[in-house]
Amino acid sequence: xxxxxxxxxxxxxxxxxxxxxxxxxxxxxxxxxxxxxxxxxxxxxxxxxxxxxxxxxxxxxxxxxxxxxxxxxxxxxxxxxxxxxxxxxxxxxxxxxxxxxxxxxxxxxxxxxxxxxxxxxxxxxxxxxxxxxxxxxxxxxxxxxxxxxxxxxxxxxxxxxxxxxxxxxxxxxxxxxxxxxxxxxxxxxxxxxxx
Amino acid sequence: xxxxxxxxxxxxxxxxxxxxxxxxxxxxxxxxxxxxxxxxxxxxxxxxxxxxxxxxxxxxxxxxxxxxxxxxxxxxxxxxxxxxxxxxxxxxxxxxxxxxxxxxxxxxxxxxxxxxxxxxxxxxxxxxxxxxxxxxxxxxxxxxxxxxxxxxxxxxxxxxxxxxxxxxxxxxxxxxxxxxxxxxxxxxxxxxxxxxxxxxxxxxxxxxxxxxxxxxxxxxxxxxxxxxxxxxxxxxxxxxxxxxxxxxxxxxxxxxxxxxxxxxxxxxxxxxxxxxxxxxxxxxxxxxxxxxxxxxxxxxxxxxxxxxxxxxxxxxxxxxxxxxxxxxxxxxxxxxxxxxxxxxxxxxxxxxxxxxxxxxxxxxxxxxxxxxxxxxxxxxxxxxx
Numbered sequence: 001x002x003x004x005x006x007x008x009x010x011x012x013x014x015x016x017x018x019x020x021x022x023x024x025x026x027x028x029x030x031x032x033x034x035x036x037x038x039x040x041x042x043x044x045x046x047x048x049x050x051x052x053x054x055x056x057x058x059x060x061x062x063x064x065x066x067x068x069x070x071x072x073x074x075x076x077x078x079x080x081x082x083x084x085x086x087x088x089x090x091x092x093x094x095x096x097x098x099x100x101x102x103x104x105x106x107x108x109x110x111x112x113x114x115x116x117x118x119x120x121x122x123x124x125x126x127x128x129x130x131x132x133x134x135x136x137x138x139x140x141x142x143x144x145x146x147x148x149x150x151x152x153x154x155x156x157x158x159x160x161x162x163x164x165x166x167x168x169x170x171x172x173x174x175x176x177x178x179x180x181x182x183x184x185x186x187x188x189x190x191x192x193x194x195x
Numbered sequence: 196x197x198x199x200x201x202x203x204x205x206x207x208x209x210x211x212x213x214x215x216x217x218x219x220x221x222x223x224x225x226x227x228x229x230x231x232x233x234x235x236x237x238x239x240x241x242x243x244x245x246x247x248x249x250x251x252x253x254x255x256x257x258x259x260x261x262x263x264x265x266x267x268x269x270x271x272x273x274x275x276x277x278x279x280x281x282x283x284x285x286x287x288x289x290x291x292x293x294x295x296x297x298x299x300x301x302x303x304x305x306x307x308x309x310x311x312x313x314x315x316x317x318x319x320x321x322x323x324x325x326x327x328x329x330x331x332x333x334x335x336x337x338x339x340x341x342x343x344x345x346x347x348x349x350x351x352x353x354x355x356x357x358x359x360x361x362x363x364x365x366x367x368x369x370x371x372x373x374x375x376x377x378x379x380x381x382x383x384x385x386x387x388x389x390x391x392x393x394x395x396x397x398x399x400x401x402x403x404x405x406x407x408x409x410x411x412x413x414x415x416x417x418x419x420x421x422x423x424x425x426x427x428x429x430x431x432x433x434x435x436x437x438x439x440x441x442x443x444x445x446x447x448x449x450x451x452x453x454x455x456x457x458x459x460x461x462x463x464x465x466x467x468x469x470x471x472x473x474x475x476x477x478x479x480x481x482x483x484x485x486x487x488x489x490x491x492x493x494x495x496x497x498x499x500x501x502x503x504x505x506x507x508x509x510x511x512x513x514x515x516x517x518x519x520x521x522x523x524x525x526x527x528x529x530x531x532x533x534x535x536x537x538x539x540x541x542x543x544x545x546x547x548x549x550x551x552x553x554x555x556x557x558x559x560x561x562x563x564x565x566x567x568x569x570x571x572x573x574x575x576x577x578x579x580x
Contacts, residue, residue: 065246068246072243073243073246080247081250081254084254084257087258088261091258091262092261092265094267096265098267
């Protein structure tokens with residue numbers, strides 16, 4: 001079972017990386033990778049919200065929705081749970097740790113409707129509804145995988161500022177080209193583990 | 196108990212809607228991981244409704260509790276100050292935007308209320324009122340152009356026909372102006388100014404509006420010749436030249452350049468002027484705006500932003516004839532016997548204000564000369580005396 005957990009973790013972080021293999025969360029991915037500082041801040045906030053959000057949703061799915069056979073409502077309910085949790089976290093953080101709030105708080109609002117945050121509970125519900133550990137492994141792996149993608153992209157885009165990019169490709173176009181290239185590289189991970 | 200409740204609800208539903216609902220329900224689409232059923236059982240619809248409603252209520256209550264328990268009191272003063280500030284987010288105050296300054300000035304007693312450069316003294320006073328701090332003296336800054344050599348007064352190396360922009364012109368051998376320190380005159384600063392404070396004169400020199408300039412420094416950054424600098428508005432005498440060429444070279448290139456002759460250095464009554472690297476510079480900490488150097492400069496390189504200047508006027512009833520004013524006057528415009536009322540020769544007076552500063556009886560005031568209504572009666576009074 002622990003081997004499964006590790007497999008899920010690595011698979012979700014590298015092989016099925018949400019940005020480079022599933023092409024989700026691109027809006028935040030392009031939004032915050034202009035600077036390394038924002039990318040790192042987003043990484044921490046994102047991974048934290050992902051873990052807690054996935055755990056909350058797992059409990060609700062396992063102990064409320066499954067027994068009542070209302071699994072088909074998962075999209076609606078998961079969105080509601082995440083939105084409520086993020087809003088509460090935002091309020092609590094503002095009061096308890098204002099310093100952290102000013103550093104990371106602006107990202108919380110962005111995260112509320114992020115598709116990776118929603119995708120992880122949905123995947124958990126479909127595949128790992130039986131085990132909390134497996135669900136958490138998927139959440140942590142996805143969070144770290146997204147952080148990895150953000151940091152790789154931010155470091156390249158900071159260098160890109162100095163590069164002589166043709167005018168038509170400046171800004172987002174060259175970033176998409178880059179994402180494609182990194183995605184090609186990430187393709188090398190596939191086949192490392194067969195699930 | 197929950198099951199009984201739903202059972203009774205379900206019965207009530209089916210009683211009310213009867214066969215009609217039974218016909219309708221199977222047409223409801225199902226998706227996701229739920230296997231398609233011929234008929235959707237009532238209890239699933241009910242559970243869905245109940246769970247969603249319950250979650251909504253729980254989250255609503257939870258959020259209400261959280262937001263009331265963890266409420267952060269925002270000082271209403273911060274909002275007031277932020278509304279007072281111009282909102283340009285220029286960063287001249289040294290804080291990250293207007294909101295940052297508003298928070299700092301309300302929260303931190305050491306932060307002065309007059310740091311907003313675009314807001315000037317009006318905003319400083321309002322902030323001081325809101326925060327209860329002393330307003331402090333605002334010495335506003337203004338952008339000054341350190342070149343007077345317009346097209347008619349300076350030589351050109353070649354005829355520039357490229358893009359009419361200083362940053363482009365400077366790429367062509369440093370610009371077409373023969374003086375490499377001077378203003379190129381292609382109005383890059385005018386386009387950079389966010390407040391429309393810069394206009395170009397007919398002689399292709401920027402003119403900075405005293406009223407509109409907020410000393411934001413955008414033109415300073417835009418000028419490829421670094422010919423614009425920020426200076427204090429109160430320091431009105433400025434050597435408007437940046438040329439570090441030797442005197443003879445300056446004369447060949449420009450009629451109004453500083454030739455570092457040193458006359459201003461010798462003229463200055465407070466030793467505020469120094470020549471460094473073939474260029475006279477005024478130490479504005481010492482300068483008293485007397486304007487003597489302006490009159491003496493052989494090339495008119497020194498510009499007096501106070502002109503037309505006011506003239507000294509001695510109030511006869513206060514004058515005790517102490518003679519200090521006559522001694523201090525650099526142009527000998529004041530005459531009079533000791534213990535008798537002194538007079539100012541208006542044709543000689545240059546409006547430097549040194550006599551006004553020195554008179555112990557405060558008998559001298561500076562009045563406008565341009566024959567304004569306020570000045571005339573005073574002159575008549577003088578004549579009568």
